[in-house]
Amino acid sequence: MSDPPIDAPQPAAGPRRMTLNLGPQHPSTHGVLRLMAELDGETIVTADCEIGYLHTGIEKQCEQQLYQQVVTLTDRVDYLAPLSNNLCYCLAVERLVGLEIPPRAQWMRVLLTELTRLNSHLVWLGTHALDVGAMSVFLYCFREREDLLRIFERFSGQRMMTSYFRIGGLALEPPRGWQGVVEKFIDAFPSRVDEYEDLLTKNPIWLRRTRGVGGVSLADMLDYGVTGPMLRAAGLAWDIRKAEPYTGYEQFDFEIPTRREGDIYARYQVRVEEMRQSARIVRQALEGMPAGPWKADAPGVVLPDRAQMKTEMEALIYHFKIVTEGFRVAAGEVYQVIESPRGELGYYVVSDGTARPCRVHIRGPSFGNLQALPQMIEGRIIADTVAVLGSMDFVLGDVDR
């Protein structure tokens, strides 16, 4: 073996830097996020996110579909909170059309979106704790999540891609005996949250991994477009369910949990408290569920009942017209926001007067939240990155759309 030539490049003087490529296939990125970190030893000097690995062109697809067909696409945006996406899209189109939604449908929407929040938070807590090394929390969380998925299946026939909210109300009449199933779940749930807290809240390892890690000032977070529990963990009591109530949230009694510290532990506390509050809302919705129709009375927009369709000529015609050519929506634009489990979910729907949307823009909360990631991990060690990623609770389907 010969010696290297004397004019071979010498390593540069100064600190030795190394570039580490985390993802796109890495379990801690919870999907396909690619993170390129420049390291000095084990400390992250700069970090850069590369996204788009899950870009499926949903917004382009929306422009090809009839208004009512888009609902099934919205399930696939944030696959941990399909009902929140269904709801936001339906609310946007209902505002464009000017539909009045009956109270029973509104309350059912509240009940199911809060169960969706529980579902999403359970996945967050389980996977986040697993990343940091607490395996059993994951098993407990997925036990309860299984119950929730069974409830969704009972309502819509699907465990995940529910498409249960439709323009004008619900897709199907709520199934017989749903109250019992939801009640059984909600009776047991608070004690289940106690179980998670027993495992984590005072766990010294959990505390050392999460306290004082990943915090960014509130002003910076607002500037970066961060929303949802992360913002509330930094001290801002802003929740769209209270600030700009939709689908009847103003009739429910619940609190907005906040913390001041803004670190991973504060986010954990906020989300756990949110689970308790969501359970409260579900109970109120369950006990006060109004009677009445579960979809709006708007023959040209909402499909008629099956029985009516089989016996009445007019209903049959409306059914045929809606299914084959859809319904026209007056020209205009609407930006509808709701509080999804991850933060501000916005649907910007533009109509040009035809039966297909001219443009649907989905303002996913994960996209805005992820932008602040480099700020949270720069100057910290790699192990903290895994904890911070878990605490942000992003869904790559929601980032890339």
Add this chain to the structure above:
Amino acid sequence: MVAAVEAAVPSAVRDGKLDRGEVTLEIAPGQIVEVCRFLKAEQQFERLSGVTAVDWHPAEPRFEVIYHLHAVGRNLRLRLKCRLSGEAPELDSVALVWRSANWYEREVFDLFGVVFRGHPDLRRILMPDNWVGHPLRKDYPVHGYKYSYADPES
């Protein structure tokens, strides 16, 4: 609101409307940064909820770039709109006003081909770097162009 903006940045507001409870101001493209700076500093719009665009092809001016602003304390939302024409539209970047605009403007550049002047890092964000065309333009076919999955460099 219109009067306040008009007083701070003369002749910037071209049109304003209130529709379905939402306020939209159409801003002259040359003055968007000035207007945004004013709204953030003087009117407490500390959040930029998002930037997006609409392609009205074949109508002209073809593109609308849309900014959704939010004042959390005042619980107020505002939509700004800039109309741009032509195949290669350009607009000044607001990424130095709100840092959140960074990725949103990259997305609009990627999917619509609107170039944001003065953006700190304008490159594609969702599509691959070597992608040709801007998928959300109306004259871009839904199923895309024939694309080779082979690495062009090998």
